[in-house]
Amino acid sequence: xxxARHLIAAVSFLAALAVGSVLARAQAxxxxxxxxxxxxxxxAAVERGKLLFSVNCAFCHGADAxxxxxGPSLMRSNVVLDDKNGELMSPVVVNGRTDRGxxxxxxxxxxxxxxxxxxxxxxxxxxxxxxxxxxVGDARAGQGLFSAKCASCHSPTGDLKGVxxxxxxxxxxxxxWLVPGTGGSRGAAPPRPAPPIGAVVTLADGRKVEGTLDRIxxxxxxxxxxxxxxxxxxxxxxxxxxVELRDxxxxxxxxxxxxxxxxxxxxxAYLVTLK
Amino acid sequence: xxxxxxxxxxxxxxxxxxxxxxxRLDPPTLMKPLGDVWPTYSGDYTGRRYSSLTQVNQTxxxxxxxxxxxRLANGPVSxxxxxxxxxxxxxxxxxxxxxxxxxxxVDGVLFPTTxxxxxxxxxxxxxxxxxxxxKTRGGTHIGNRGVGMWINNLFFVTPDDYLVSLxxxxxxxxxxxxxxxxEQQYFSTMAPVVIGNHVIVGSGNDLDSQGFLRSYxxxxxxxxxxxxxxxxxxxxxxxxxxKSLDASRHGGGHPWVPGSYDPETHLYIFGTGNPxxxxxxxxxxxxxxxxxxxxxxxxxxxxxxxxxxxxxxHDTHDWDSAQTPVLVDGDFxxxxxxxxxxxxxxxxxxxxxxxxxxxxxxxxxxxxxxWAKGLNDKGQPVRxxxxxxxxxxxxxxxxxxxxxxxxxxxxxxxxxxxxFPASDTYAMYYLNTLDPRGGVGxxxxxxxxxxxxxxxxxxxxxxxxxxxxxxxxxxxxxxxGQGLLATAGRLVFGGDPSGNFVAYDATSGNALWHAAIGQxxxxxxxxxxxxxxxxxxxxxxTLYSFALY
Numbered sequence: 001x002x003x004a005r006h007l008i009a010a011v012s013f014l015a016a017l018a019v020g021s022v023l024a025r026a027q028a029x030x031x032x033x034x035x036x037x038x039x040x041x042x043x044a045a046v047e048r049g050k051l052l053f054s055v056n057c058a059f060c061h062g063a064d065a066x067x068x069x070x071g072p073s074l075m076r077s078n079v080v081l082d083d084k085n086g087e088l089m090s091p092v093v094v095n096g097r098t099d100r101g102x103x104x105x106x107x108x109x110x111x112x113x114x115x116x117x118x119x120x121x122x123x124x125x126x127x128x129x130x131x132x133x134x135x136v137g138d139a140r141a142g143q144g145l146f147s148a149k150c151a152s153c154h155s156p157t158g159d160l161k162g163v164x165x166x167x168x169x170x171x172x173x174x175x176x177w178l179v180p181g182t183g184g185s186r187g188a189a190p191p192r193p194a195p196p197i198g199a200v201v202t203l204a205d206g207r208k209v210e211g212t213l214d215r216i217x218x219x220x221x222x223x224x225x226x227x228x229x230x231x232x233x234x235x236x237x238x239x240x241x242x243v244e245l246r247d248x249x250x251x252x253x254x255x256x257x258x259x260x261x262x263x264x265x266x267x268x269a270y271l272v273t274l275k
Numbered sequence: 276x277x278x279x280x281x282x283x284x285x286x287x288x289x290x291x292x293x294x295x296x297x298x299r300l301d302p303p304t305l306m307k308p309l310g311d312v313w314p315t316y317s318g319d320y321t322g323r324r325y326s327s328l329t330q331v332n333q334t335x336x337x338x339x340x341x342x343x344x345x346r347l348a349n350g351p352v353s354x355x356x357x358x359x360x361x362x363x364x365x366x367x368x369x370x371x372x373x374x375x376x377x378x379x380x381v382d383g384v385l386f387p388t389t390x391x392x393x394x395x396x397x398x399x400x401x402x403x404x405x406x407x408x409x410k411t412r413g414g415t416h417i418g419n420r421g422v423g424m425w426i427n428n429l430f431f432v433t434p435d436d437y438l439v440s441l442x443x444x445x446x447x448x449x450x451x452x453x454x455x456x457x458e459q460q461y462f463s464t465m466a467p468v469v470i471g472n473h474v475i476v477g478s479g480n481d482l483d484s485q486g487f488l489r490s491y492x493x494x495x496x497x498x499x500x501x502x503x504x505x506x507x508x509x510x511x512x513x514x515x516x517x518k519s520l521d522a523s524r525h526g527g528g529h530p531w532v533p534g535s536y537d538p539e540t541h542l543y544i545f546g547t548g549n550p551x552x553x554x555x556x557x558x559x560x561x562x563x564x565x566x567x568x569x570x571x572x573x574x575x576x577x578x579x580x581x582x583x584x585x586x587x588x589h590d591t592h593d594w595d596s597a598q599t600p601v602l603v604d605g606d607f608x609x610x611x612x613x614x615x616x617x618x619x620x621x622x623x624x625x626x627x628x629x630x631x632x633x634x635x636x637x638x639x640x641x642x643x644x645x646w647a648k649g650l651n652d653k654g655q656p657v658r659x660x661x662x663x664x665x666x667x668x669x670x671x672x673x674x675x676x677x678x679x680x681x682x683x684x685x686x687x688x689x690x691x692x693x694x695f696p697a698s699d700t701y702a703m704y705y706l707n708t709l710d711p712r713g714g715v716g717x718x719x720x721x722x723x724x725x726x727x728x729x730x731x732x733x734x735x736x737x738x739x740x741x742x743x744x745x746x747x748x749x750x751x752x753x754x755x756g757q758g759l760l761a762t763a764g765r766l767v768f769g770g771d772p773s774g775n776f777v778a779y780d781a782t783s784g785n786a787l788w789h790a791a792i793g794q795x796x797x798x799x800x801x802x803x804x805x806x807x808x809x810x811x812x813x814x815x816x817t818l819y820s821f822a823l824y
Binding site: 035066075078081236 | 458460
């Protein structure tokens with residue numbers, strides 16, 4: 001980790017400390033209270049430790065301590081995670097683990113403490129996503145699939161004209177053509193809302209009420225009507241009305257059962273060409 | 276149990292009986308068929324969640340009415356709250372207020388929990404008797420599955436990994452012990468299961484860590500034995516299913532949901548969680564990664580494994596098999612058999628012999644499930660590696676939440692049917708690291724949901740694994756059914772995906788009664804209070820108790 005990032009981490013940690021107690025009480029942080037990142041109390045020790053680590057340890061354990069040529073990941077090591085200031089790491093470093101191929105290192109207690117400070121400054125559970133281009137398919141094959149599966153409702157020169165330019169991220173384009181209204185990463189809102197579901201309620205006396213579906217369960221249905229009114233009907237009583245739903249995404253959802261992964265990749269490769 | 280311990284228990288029982296009306300749970304009560312009280316996570320040890328009560332039945336259920344509702348106030352909300360814990364008091368998990376576990380009912384007193392909170396309520400009207408609050412050190416506050424009870428003592432775990440014991444009569448803390456390492460980012464959720472003089476607790480963690488089950492002595496809190504879900508030492512059986520000892524030592528398999536218990540064989544039977552790293556599995560090798568994603572039987576006195584059956588060899592989707600297994604005695608192929616039933620998050624249902632672990636039935640209960648090529652000769656699904664993930668995305672059913680999950684299933688001996696909530700879902704799984712070492716914990720992939728096709732209350736015939744019927748919930752969105760309760764009134768109770776608490780006909784799945792109380796968050800329970808059968812369920816931070824009037 002470059003020095004600049006260390007400083008940013010340290011500064012943001014201090015900032016978090018300053019406001020943390022206020023925020024924790026004032027806000028509803030949800031169920032996922034973060035595990036505390038270790039405070040960097042001595043940035044110089046972290047730098048010394050990083051240098052020691054890079055010279056002595058990185059060859060086996062990896063420059064990021066997540067495992068390398070023969071050495072295990074230290075970022076999931078119980079010794080490292082439970083260690084505070086090198087006290088648990090010291091016996092392992094100084095005595096080695098010769099049965100597992102780890103030599104001993106004649107580090108001073110301060111040097112082990114410096115390596116510990118460096119390791120404790122690294123995030124334990126990194127979830128960094130690399131920028132990987134997901135367009136791996138064959139556009140020509142995708143064009144053929146589009147004609148077979150999609151063209152009865154959609155057109156590359158009509159509703160999908162320029163669709164490849166509309167979505168900067170091909171992953172969002174792919175998710176959206178598979179099932180519009182999905183594609184947000186876990187917990188996030190989808191980049192584009194799903195189109196409303198049409199509903200027709202036919203009452204026992206033959207009257208029909210049409211609108212868009214607000215909610216439905218096993219006992220009632222609620223519609224938003226064109227004139228702005230909202231109307232609910234009980235569906236489990238005597239002489240219940242019939243309810244017909246018109247989900248514009250029905251075909252999209254049914255098609256999920258038919259695609260191979262290559263089909264999906266090929267259709268996406270074709271759609272991104274529609275600039 | 277030694278003779279001296281027997282005497283101790285007997286002495287404690289005699290002493291306790293002097294305190295009239297005090298809440299106490301003597302171990303023999305846990306051996307009785309489920310009825311008047313709800314003394315352990317699943318009601319009784321079988322995991323069937325089948326109550327013998329019949330006051331509320333198919334005929335009377337139409338008159339079921341709210342007797343009381345009580346909203347639980349989480350946190351140190353008043354001076355009367357008993358406060359414990361090792362944290363600074365600055366962290367209040369204000370979003371973690373839902374009841375997602377069992378509410379024990381013993382001697383007219385209810386014991387609900389949320390992460391960091393345990394209460395005692397009067398079962399007659401829900402009013403609070405005491406409230407204990409734990410100042411946390413932080414960590415994942417995803418849920419708490421309830422307390423365990425032994426004589427006058429309660430046991431629960433905290434998200435920051437302590438096992439805490441309270442006096443059930445006062446809420447005063449007796450002791451707390453470090454259950455496991457907070458620094459290693461464990462988080463603890465399981466309702467302790469009390470069996471004789473053992474308190475059984477399982478671990479939870481989303482990092483690459485060691486899953487384990489541990490037994491504690493209830494009086495002192497001393498640790499008795501630990502069963503590791505993955506091999507921890509050279510020469511341990513199962514190590515050959517891992518790439519290395521380091522991989523196995525960090526291989527997960529956390530048994531985070533309470534299991535069941537067979538008193539005849541002294542076997543505690545439970546499910547283990549997914550292997551780790553969960554998705555990018557190259558550092559785990561090509562093997563099965565024992566004993567993750569398995570049904571396991573451990574002798575409760577020794578902690579030694581009697582048998583295992585792996586329901587997801589080499590899982591790559593974080594689909595743990597931790598669901599509470601259900602113990603059933605019944606006919607199988609014309610002869611009586613002692614069995615264990617489970618529907619797994621991976622979309623497959625299993626019937627096993629619970630004396631030996633012998634495989635009897637496998638069936639695919641989710642139509643859309645597409646991650647396996649088929650079954651091998653042991654009845655295990657065979658993973659299709661192309662459905663792990665792909666740079667361009669792999670279309671997989673189910674999504675991460677799986678075809679079913681921790682919400683408890685139920686079984687009725689009246690119908691011979693095994694009930695559980697299920698859903699057919701899809702997601703795209705994208706590889707999001709090109710690092711040859713893969714990701715850490717749940718990392719390495721980007722999962723993007725494609726939504727729910729259908730969600731069901733499922734009823735399976737354990738003899739064949741075939742779906743007897745499935746109630747297709749009418750709903751929009753990605754909601755799913757909640758945990759279930761079966762009763763001798765030929766009813767199955769459970770929350771639907773649309774905010775209703777519903778009583779279904781156990782033979783057909785038709786809805787007979789419902790109350791719109793909002794999204795149900797735990798499995799319903801039933802017991803008797805002053806001659807009335809109460810049906811209790813939680814929706815978020817509020818408990819609702821229903822009865823006939």
